[in-house]
Amino acid sequence: MSKQEVILCEGLANSLTHAIAKCPHDKLFILTDEHTHRLCRPHLDGIPALEEAEEIIIGAEDVHKNMETLAAVWQALSEKGASRHSLLINLGGGMVTDLGGFAASTFKRGIAYINVPTTLLAMVDASVGGKTGINFNGLKNEIGVFAPAACVLLETEFLRSLDAHNFFSGYAEMLKHGLISTPEHLAELLAFDTEKIDYALLKSMVGRSVQVKERIVEEDPLEHGIRKALNLGHTVGHAFESLALAERRPVLHGYAVAWGLVCELYLSYIKTGFPKDKMRQTIQFVKENYGSFTFNCKQYDQLYELMKHDKKNTAGVINFTLLKEVGDICLNQTADKETIFEMFDFYRECMGV
Numbered sequence: 001m002s003k004q005e006v007i008l009c010e011g012l013a014n015s016l017t018h019a020i021a022k023c024p025h026d027k028l029f030i031l032t033d034e035h036t037h038r039l040c041r042p043h044l045d046g047i048p049a050l051e052e053a054e055e056i057i058i059g060a061e062d063v064h065k066n067m068e069t070l071a072a073v074w075q076a077l078s079e080k081g082a083s084r085h086s087l088l089i090n091l092g093g094g095m096v097t098d099l100g101g102f103a104a105s106t107f108k109r110g111i112a113y114i115n116v117p118t119t120l121l122a123m124v125d126a127s128v129g130g131k132t133g134i135n136f137n138g139l140k141n142e143i144g145v146f147a148p149a150a151c152v153l154l155e156t157e158f159l160r161s162l163d164a165h166n167f168f169s170g171y172a173e174m175l176k177h178g179l180i181s182t183p184e185h186l187a188e189l190l191a192f193d194t195e196k197i198d199y200a201l202l203k204s205m206v207g208r209s210v211q212v213k214e215r216i217v218e219e220d221p222l223e224h225g226i227r228k229a230l231n232l233g234h235t236v237g238h239a240f241e242s243l244a245l246a247e248r249r250p251v252l253h254g255y256a257v258a259w260g261l262v263c264e265l266y267l268s269y270i271k272t273g274f275p276k277d278k279m280r281q282t283i284q285f286v287k288e289n290y291g292s293f294t295f296n297c298k299q300y301d302q303l304y305e306l307m308k309h310d311k312k313n314t315a316g317v318i319n320f321t322l323l324k325e326v327g328d329i330c331l332n333q334t335a336d337k338e339t340i341f342e343m344f345d346f347y348r349e350c351m352g353v
């Protein structure tokens with residue numbers, strides 16, 4: 001997999017113009033969702049390289065990260081005359097970059113694409129690293145391919161229009177990066193004033209956070225080993241997200257990850273000796289900022305079944321990424337059903353569910 005260029009922009013117009021020039025193309029397409037078309041597309045007005053670009057607009061949020069939307073994007077590319085040599089710009093959050101990246105990398109066996117992430121989550125995580133795909137059969141990212149964007153342009157000015165829920169959703173993936181990197185990075189995240197956002201400081205933290213991901217992806221782009229660290233919190237988090245989707249009470253991905261981190265830090269504490277004080281400190285942050293996902297003990301089996309679909313699993317054995325310490329990662333950890341149910345009991349008790 002080719003190395004991906006990730007640029008923390010000082011001026012999006014210049015960076016985008018250069019990025020487009022580096023991708024020879026016959027036709028240019030811009031993919032947005034209905035919100036980013038309204039809120040973010042105007043930031044690109046007046047860029048000469050985009051003058052002839054065709055627009056493709058899809059529905060917003062994860063309920064649209066599906067086959068129907070994917071087919072609609074293929075259809076639009078086909079009808080608007082895209083060729084093997086066309087270029088797609090994904091302007092949006094992780095939903096747009098995941099689905100747009102998958103549409104691009106499968107259309108005519110693959111056209112180039114550039115990601116311009118507009119949410120915190122997409123900037124620090126989704127737009128980088130080449131995981132693309134859609135949800136299918138009630139499961140997260142069940143269909144997809146590894147296919148990196150030619151270039152990822154991070155313009156943190158977009159974050160000024162993000163609502164608090166989507167801010168915290170992205171912040172959960174930053175916390176995950178803190179937990180798998182260094183105590184200093186985690187401490188900085190836990191101390192950040194999320195009520196009165198200092199956007200200059202946030203920009204530098206976005207830079208540090210995305211670097212955690214970049215370094216890991218560079219070492220293991222196809223998730224044979226260390227990339228599984230980026231999945232901390234997701235074995236349980238994706239099960240929460242799928243259950244919520246099935247019950248028509250969808251939750252934001254980062255919220256599911258935050259609650260998944262609570263569960264998987266507990267597993268880390270009992271199985272790999274993660275320090276109790278650091279577990280409590282992180283859980284406190286989650287309790288204060290994310291509320292809780294409600295479920296009862298009758299749903300444990302359903303969550304367990306969902307976890308059996310995790311992509312890290314082999315031969316039906318549920319695979320977790322756990323921690324011995326902040327930054328000390330234990331891959332390929334398993335837990336029996338009894339321990340997993342004990343973990344759910346812990347979650348419900350400490351989150352007051």
Ligand SMILES: NC(=O)c1ccc[n+]([C@@H]2O[C@H](COP(=O)([O-])OP(=O)(O)OC[C@H]3O[C@@H](n4cnc5c(N)ncnc54)[C@H](O)[C@@H]3O)[C@@H](O)[C@H]2O)c1
Pocket residue numbers: 033034035036039040060061062065092093094095096098118119120121122125126127128129130131132140141158159160161162163166169170173253254
């Ligand atoms: N590929 C990966 O490595 C990876 C990593 C993490 C998450 N993901 C996926 O990313 C998706 C979540 O991404 P997300 O959190 O960005 O959600 P999203 O793309 O659904 O965006 C959330 C909402 O914010 C709106 N929005 C986007 N930019 C905005 C802006 N600047 N101002 C105001 N509103 C804006 C969107 O229109 C949407 O309504 C999930 O599907 C998740 O599975 C993928």
Ligand SMILES: O=C(O)C(=O)C[C@@H](O)[C@H](O)[C@H](O)COP(=O)(O)O
Pocket residue numbers: 125129131140141173223227230231234311
């Ligand atoms: O980039 C990765 O690798 C990750 O695991 C990042 C996650 O935050 C992200 O949610 C990813 O889409 C999960 O991938 P999946 O393989 O568990 O579907």
Ligand SMILES: [Zn+2]
Pocket residue numbers: 125173234253257
């Ligand atoms: Zn994630």
